[in-house]
Structure formats: structure tokens, C-alpha cells
Amino acid sequence: MLHEAMRSYYAPLLILLFFGVMVLVDKLFSRKIKRLFLLEIFLLLFLMAVTSLDQYFAALGGSGLAWRFRSITTCLNFVIGPCSPMIMVLIYDTGVSGKMSKMFYFPQLINTVLSVLSLWNGWIFSVSSSNLYKRGPLFPTSLTVGFFYLLILIIFSAKQQNKPNRRAETTFLTAAFMGIGSAVCLELFFDLNFMIWNVSSVCVVLYYLLLTTQKILYDSMTGTYSRVAYEKQMEKMNFKHPCTIAMIDLNNLKQLNDRYGHSTGDLAICRVTEAVLKLKSRHMKLYRYGGDEFVLISSRICEVEMKCVLKAAQKYCGTISELPISFSYGVAIHEKGEDIYKAIYYADETMYQNKAKIHL
Known part of the structure; x- marks a missing residue:
């Protein structure tokens, strides 16, 4: 499974590394936005590594402590997954108002608590001692929180009535929403591995290019x-x-x-x-x-x-x-x-x- 993960993530890995260099040398965005983009890159790389390890431990079957390590990697996936779209919202909002209510983080806090508690009670997931993975009754929580933040991103864009290229921006974000949604469906219903973070990596890079274009076409002081x-x-x-x-x-x-x-x-x-x-x-x-x-x-x-x-x-x-x-x-x-x-x-x-x- 590690070989399959390397084949699947090789291109996105290189894209994210080159993208990181682009962000570091960028002169258009503020330091805060650049830090958020770098954090987004780190999270995606980390999630790729965690997903690869999760598949590796799954392939070991019931041998040794593989099930315990798999429980940890699965938990990390559920906890950190929604952070990627959440950071994209923070990047967008920093460029518009720079402020965000504390309630914005509440859905992710609930997801984190439920995911960690699932290590013992199986609310979202469970991994038995024989290394069998099972979805819990609250399994959609992490996905729902992630799509919630993507939906906020689309709403934020749509509300910028006087912003140049607002329609193009909203259309792109909607397409990204649908693209990530299709990747989730392919993983859940067709057992195609390594889809979500591949698509997410491409969307983040295109999102950066979109914001760069907007930065050039848009006068931030006057609107x-x-x-x-x-x-x-x-x-x-x-x-x-x-x-x-x-x-x-x-x-x-x-x-x-x-x-x-x-x-x-x-x-x-x-x-x-x-x-x-x-x-x-x-x-x-x-x-x-x-x-x-x-x-x-x-x-x-x-x-x-x-x-x-x-x-x-x-x-x-x-x-x-x-x-x-x-x-x-x-x-x-x-x-x-x-x-x-x-x-x-x-x-x-x-x-x-x-x-x-x-x-x-």
C-alpha cells in the first residue's frame, strides 16, 4: 500500500513543494495570508502521510499492534481533515475583513472532541483488535464540518457584490466544492483510495492563483x-x-x-x-x-x-x-x-x- 500511496501522491507532493516556494517568494499577499497558505500546505502534506500510513497499517491485518496505530491515523484524519477548508476560509476572510467570530471554530471543536472520543466509544469510527475498521453512527460529522466551511467560503464570495470577477470567483469555489465532494464519494462508495487530498491539493493551488488574479484586478483600498x-x-x-x-x-x-x-x-x-x-x-x-x-x-x-x-x-x-x-x-x-x-x-x-x- 505504501507503493500505491507513493504513486498516487508523488505528483501532488511535488506540486505542493513547488507551491510552497511560490508562496515564500510572493510579494502580493500579506505575511498573515502567506503563513496561512504555508500552514495549508503543511496540513495537506501531513494528511497525505497519515493517509498513507493508515493504508499501510490496514494492510498488516491483525498482526501485533497495527490496529492501535491504525486507530491513531484514522483519528488524525477525522480531526485534521476539516482544517483544510477552514484555513481556506481564514485566507479569504483575512483578505476581506481580517476578522472572524470565535463561533466560526465551534464546528471544528465539536468534530475534534467527537473524533478523539471515538477512540474509546466508536461514535465516528472504530478499529477492532483484529484491525477491522467500522464506521460509527456519527461518521458524517467530519465530512459535514468540512463541507460546512467550503459552503461558508462560497457564501463569503457571493456576498462581495461589488468585487471584480465575483461571479467567476464564486463559480470556481462552487466547482471546487463539487470536485472535493466527488472525490469523497469515490473514496466512500467505490473504495478508490488517495482521492480527497489529491483533489484538495489541486484546488488549493488553483485557489491561490485565483486570489492572485483578483489581487491584480482589484484595488483593495477602494473596492x-x-x-x-x-x-x-x-x-x-x-x-x-x-x-x-x-x-x-x-x-x-x-x-x-x-x-x-x-x-x-x-x-x-x-x-x-x-x-x-x-x-x-x-x-x-x-x-x-x-x-x-x-x-x-x-x-x-x-x-x-x-x-x-x-x-x-x-x-x-x-x-x-x-x-x-x-x-x-x-x-x-x-x-x-x-x-x-x-x-x-x-x-x-x-x-x-x-x-x-x-x-x-
Whole structure:
């Protein structure tokens, strides 16, 4: 069985080791997220080793103390298994809010207690002195907890209404959920060994690549699309798709920075983006063009509707230190077959004209 385990886990083992190196040299994610990814890699490697040993002890039959060692490896599988999806949730939440309720860990705590107690009472599993494994009445507990954390991950993603590529992200996580679920079914009902952690390893690496893509396309401070995403969208729409474009620029940001500091200026930028994101329709996309410059694009609404949205957003910007927060904007129409950068230039010129009128 050890030879079979080595054949089954050789490729995932190499993938996880190379993946660990990628995480160590990564420059996009925070230290906390990198530590969580490294912990995820360690857990998967550990679970592969435990599963291999479990199969080895099972093959020894009733000889010696094999059944006792098998009881320990089986218990470790049930205890640690749900930790992998739990860490994936922690990675996602760290990138979004960085906070998690203590109740989040409660299902895993229950699973750990029940799994350890099963060494004596057989609630989840039992291994007899003749080395026969048997499922207990609470056998689905560990699987249920693991799928519970995967479901939380999907819900977290789906709730990020204004996040770039939210649908693609949620679709991927749902596919990962189904992939791991199919691996569980293959092991449980068709006695195919070493499936779960193989599939989980691939999902974790793809999950990392997904978050990396999101990090590039998403501006974490404002919640808008990034400049990279903007340039990709321009390439896609130029000469091909008509749209309405608005250039947005904050008013008096330099005075705010000079008087109250750059943290206050960043807060003002976020207030403006929050106001626009709150009122824009789902057909509109907001990109961070520069420091305090943004581009709002829609292929569904006209110039008048775009101006109505931006005018309404002005009322939601609020104040900072009793100073009103506002922005100037210019709107232009891009027609199919035309150079979109001409429309952007016109919107930019209109925006600066409107800004100049404010300072008169």
C-alpha cells in the first residue's frame, strides 16, 4: 500500500513543494495570508502521510499492534481533515475583513472532541483488535464540518457584490466544492483510495492563483477594479463596443492631505468610491485610474443616466473634519468603430472644465 500511496501522491507532493516556494517568494499577499497558505500546505502534506500510513497499517491485518496505530491515523484524519477548508476560509476572510467570530471554530471543536472520543466509544469510527475498521453512527460529522466551511467560503464570495470577477470567483469555489465532494464519494462508495487530498491539493493551488488574479484586478483600498483591469477592458471595447464613459476626480484632495495627512486623503477617496459603488447599476464598472482619479464605464445606459447617478453620488460622499467631500466628473459617449481613447480624452477634458468652475 505504501507503493500505491507513493504513486498516487508523488505528483501532488511535488506540486505542493513547488507551491510552497511560490508562496515564500510572493510579494502580493500579506505575511498573515502567506503563513496561512504555508500552514495549508503543511496540513495537506501531513494528511497525505497519515493517509498513507493508515493504508499501510490496514494492510498488516491483525498482526501485533497495527490496529492501535491504525486507530491513531484514522483519528488524525477525522480531526485534521476539516482544517483544510477552514484555513481556506481564514485566507479569504483575512483578505476581506481580517476578522472572524470565535463561533466560526465551534464546528471544528465539536468534530475534534467527537473524533478523539471515538477512540474509546466508536461514535465516528472504530478499529477492532483484529484491525477491522467500522464506521460509527456519527461518521458524517467530519465530512459535514468540512463541507460546512467550503459552503461558508462560497457564501463569503457571493456576498462581495461589488468585487471584480465575483461571479467567476464564486463559480470556481462552487466547482471546487463539487470536485472535493466527488472525490469523497469515490473514496466512500467505490473504495478508490488517495482521492480527497489529491483533489484538495489541486484546488488549493488553483485557489491561490485565483486570489492572485483578483489581487491584480482589484484595488483593495477602494473596492474598485484596478488600472490593470481598466487597460484590459479598454482593449476589449476599443472600436468594438459602444459605451458611456465618465472620468471622476476628487476635489481639493491636496488641501486635505496637506492639512490632515494622507490617511485622511485616503479616507476621502474611499468615501467617494463608496458613494459611487452604492448608487451605480450592475451594468456599470468603476476603475481606479490613478491616485484619486476613477473611470466609470457602462455599455447599457446613456449619458443622461450616467450624470444622474454621479450627481446623486455627490450627496453620499459626506464630510471629513467638517469639510465636505466632493468630486468633479466629465461624461462622454464612445460609439462602435471609433477610438475609445478619444472619448476618454473628451471626458477628461470635460471633467477638468467642471473642476475649474468649482474653483472660480
